[in-house]
Amino acid sequence: MHGRSDVAGLVEHLNDRGFIHQISDPGLERMLEQQRTACYAGFDPSDSSLHLGHLIPIIGLMHFQRYGHRPIAVIGGATGMIGDPSGRDRERTLMSIDLIRSHERSIQRQLEHFLNFDDTETGAIMVNNYDWTHPYSYLDFLREIGKHFSVNTMISKESVRMRLESRDQGISYTEFSYQILQAFDFHHLWKTNGCKVQIGGSDQWGNITAGIDLNRRLGGEQLYGITFPLLMTASGRKFGKSEGNAVWLDPIRTKPYELFQYFIQTDDKDVIRFLKLFTFLDLKEIAELEILVRDEPQTREAQKILASEVTRLIHGEAGLQTADGSTRILFGDEPICNYTDSILNRVFSDTPSGNLPKEHLEQDLTVVNAMVASGMCGSKGEARRLVSSGGFYINNIRETDPTRILTVNDLASDTIMVLRSGKKRYFIIRFSG
RNA sequence: GGGGAGAUACCCAAGCGGCCAAAGGGGGCAGACUGUAAAUCUGUUGGCUGACGCCUUCGGAGGUUCGAAUCCUCCUCUCCCCA
Numbered sequence: 001m002h003g004r005s006d007v008a009g010l011v012e013h014l015n016d017r018g019f020i021h022q023i024s025d026p027g028l029e030r031m032l033e034q035q036r037t038a039c040y041a042g043f044d045p046s047d048s049s050l051h052l053g054h055l056i057p058i059i060g061l062m063h064f065q066r067y068g069h070r071p072i073a074v075i076g077g078a079t080g081m082i083g084d085p086s087g088r089d090r091e092r093t094l095m096s097i098d099l100i101r102s103h104e105r106s107i108q109r110q111l112e113h114f115l116n117f118d119d120t121e122t123g124a125i126m127v128n129n130y131d132w133t134h135p136y137s138y139l140d141f142l143r144e145i146g147k148h149f150s151v152n153t154m155i156s157k158e159s160v161r162m163r164l165e166s167r168d169q170g171i172s173y174t175e176f177s178y179q180i181l182q183a184f185d186f187h188h189l190w191k192t193n194g195c196k197v198q199i200g201g202s203d204q205w206g207n208i209t210a211g212i213d214l215n216r217r218l219g220g221e222q223l224y225g226i227t228f229p230l231l232m233t234a235s236g237r238k239f240g241k242s243e244g245n246a247v248w249l250d251p252i253r254t255k256p257y258e259l260f261q262y263f264i265q266t267d268d269k270d271v272i273r274f275l276k277l278f279t280f281l282d283l284k285e286i287a288e289l290e291i292l293v294r295d296e297p298q299t300r301e302a303q304k305i306l307a308s309e310v311t312r313l314i315h316g317e318a319g320l321q322t323a324d325g326s327t328r329i330l331f332g333d334e335p336i337c338n339y340t341d342s343i344l345n346r347v348f349s350d351t352p353s354g355n356l357p358k359e360h361l362e363q364d365l366t367v368v369n370a371m372v373a374s375g376m377c378g379s380k381g382e383a384r385r386l387v388s389s390g391g392f393y394i395n396n397i398r399e400t401d402p403t404r405i406l407t408v409n410d411l412a413s414d415t416i417m418v419l420r421s422g423k424k425r426y427f428i429i430r431f432s433g
Numbered sequence: 434g435g436g437g438a439g440a441u442a443c444c445c446a447a448g449c450g451g452c453c454a455a456a457g458g459g460g461g462c463a464g465a466c467u468g469u470a471a472a473u474c475u476g477u478u479g480g481c482u483g484a485c486g487c488c489u490u491c492g493g494a495g496g497u498u499c500g501a502a503u504c505c506u507c508c509u510c511u512c513c514c515c516a
Contacts, residue, residue: 234471261469268470298468331469378480382462385477391463403483422463 009033010067014226016283017276019060021202024212024225031196031224032069036121038195039064040072042129042185042204043111045080045103046095049250050110052240052262053201055278055314056228058114060199061124062280065115070122072195073111075104077130079182085175086159087203092175104128110249114313125193129185132192145184148217149210154179157206179210186211190220202227231277234269249314255350256315260323261424263307264300268293271302279309322346330426336395336412344416348428352376358415358431361408367394368402374419376427386421393420 011029014020031037041057043050050058061071080100083092095103108126115124154160157179163171186208189195198208208225215223231239240247247262248254254262266274272290275281281289289302312320326347329336336344354374356365365373371383371392386392387402395412411431412418419427 265469268468271470296468297470300468300470303468303470327469380482381480382478386463389463389476390465423469425462 010063010069013067014060014063017063018273019056019063019228019277020226021229022205022225022227024209025222027222028197028224028226031222032067036068036070037197038070038072038189038193039197039199040074040186040189040195041199042074042076042079042182043107044076044084045100045107048103048106049248049253050107051246051248053231053246054249055240055310056231057199057201058111059278060226060228062114064197064199065122065124068122069197070193070195071115071124072189072193073115073124073126074185074189075108075111075126075128075130077101077104077128078133079129079178079185080104081130082178082181083175084159084178084182084207085163085171086178086207087201088159088163091163091170091172094174106250127189129181129188132188133181133184145180145214148214149180149183153213154210157210159203159206179207180214182207183210183214186223187215187218187220190215190223196221197224197226199226199228202230234267251315251319256311256319256323257326257347258350259314260307260311260320260327263310264303264327266303266306268297268302271306275302275306275309278313279306281305281309330424333396335397336418339413339416341413341415344413344418344428348416348418348426351426351428353428353430355430355432358433361406361411361431365406366402367392367399367404367406370406370417370429371419374427374429376419376421376425391422394418396420 009029010032011020011023039061041061043054043057061073065071077100080103081094081097083094085091111126116122117124117126154176155164159179160171160176163175186195186198198204198211200208205225205227208227212223212225215221233239242254242258242262247259263274263278271293272286275286275289276283289305292299293302308320308324311323315323329339329343329347352375356370356373367387368380368383371377371386372380377383377386383392384402387399390398390400392399394406394410395418406417410417415431415433417429417431419429421427
């Protein structure tokens with residue numbers, strides 16, 4: 001616990017750090033200063049891992065906890081069975097129940113380590129909306145909850161309207177009903193945990209306000225919502241994508257090293273904004289870094305701190321150490337030689353690789369053949385082009401002769417050869433005896 | 434149901450009998466410059482080959498021709514207009 005409940009101004013704090021896109025009601029600020037409440041964010045089990053996009057609501061919850069409120073992480077076991085139409089231009093395919101349940105377990109494990117689940121008043125709790133949605137019968141739900149929703153309002157929500165206007169996609173009754181379920185969650189959490197705040201991405205606005213309205217109709221208190229801005233990078237790409245793929249929190253799917261790299265490559269124009277969002281550094285410290293970015297951008301101090309902080313937050317100190325160690329080998333500019341297999345295996349554990357019998361090194365393995373065998377190049381022509389353009393390296397030493405015969409002297413360790421294309425695309429070949 | 438337009442490589446898009454492995458742009462991959470940045474400039478972007486060259490590719494199946502992405506027939510799909 002970081003006892004910060006004495007510090008007023010959570011909303012102001014969040015706003016200064018760039019978390020706030022919309023607030024449902026200006027009264028939120030005063031309410032949060034006058035009472036302890038709970039704040040929830042929902043996480044859909046649509047995949048077996050959370051990704052960087054989920055980090056914003058997670059850190060949002062952490063800020064609430066630091067300011068003396070109880071964070072509630074809601075696993076969308078029920079809503080995940082239905083499919084949120086928000087931000088989707090087409091109907092989703094329903095996932096099997098088994099798959100949803102298994103996703104729930106894995107994202108639950110991921111969420112556990114970001115929040116304190118102690119027994120205090122600000123201890124986080126994790127719940128699954130399946131638990132309170134599932135017992136309802138269809139008829140009871142329609143009578144007790146559905147009656148409070150006007151279809152006229154429901155079809156005016158952005159997520160639904162977009163799909164109604166799209167001629168060929170449309171929207172199923174199932175997805176249309178989604179907002180009712182999420183609204184019911186908010187009401188339920190208010191009733192059972194006194195939760196008065198929901199946070200989420202900007203696409204969640206309609207769902208959040210649906211919950212606020214429902215609670216009012218059922219005679220409950222005034223509830224509040226905050227949405228976060230949609231994060232874009234300065235170059236106009238969606239934040240959290242690397243080569244089109246999501247950057248995952250799961251260390252198997254995205255290695256700590258790759259996560260570290262993702263952030264170290266942050267654009268100067270983005271790095272300060274991201275430091276505010278993804279780290280807990282004081283704004284004062286961040287302001288100093290901002291000056292450094294302006295005066296000495298080449299040191300990339302801000303990027304290094306951002307990458308370290310986020311890697312530590314997600315993968316812990318040990319994860320940061322391996323990421324940092326790998327970075328030194330990969331970007332140290334030294335030839336890679338005289339290493340042990342075990343060190344290189346760790347550094348390159350997620351690197352695409354190929355296997356070859358060790359005898360090939362005694363025969364006629366050419367540079368070009370090695371490039372194709374490792375999977376680095378799809379054809380010999382492509383391999384030759386790469387070498388002649390000067391973008392190919394073996395063990396970090398530029399290789400210029402595509403026909404050279406490789407020998408054991410070209411190994412970086414007992415059995416591993418490290419190939420590199422351009423500045424940072426690595427491939428390795430393991431030579432098995 | 435009637436009428437029209439179209440389907441080309443990762444994407445968009447030119448080509449409309451041989452000079453087409455197919456213009457141009459985007460994207461990708463490299464190089465230079467840099468800070469593992471941005472911008473810019475350069476090269477490259479079907480396969481095999483050291484190279485001549487050969488092989489596969491222009492929605493699908495046939496056909497005409499010495500020769501077809503280009504012409505003909507049928508089929509499949511997409512879009513637009515009118516009912």
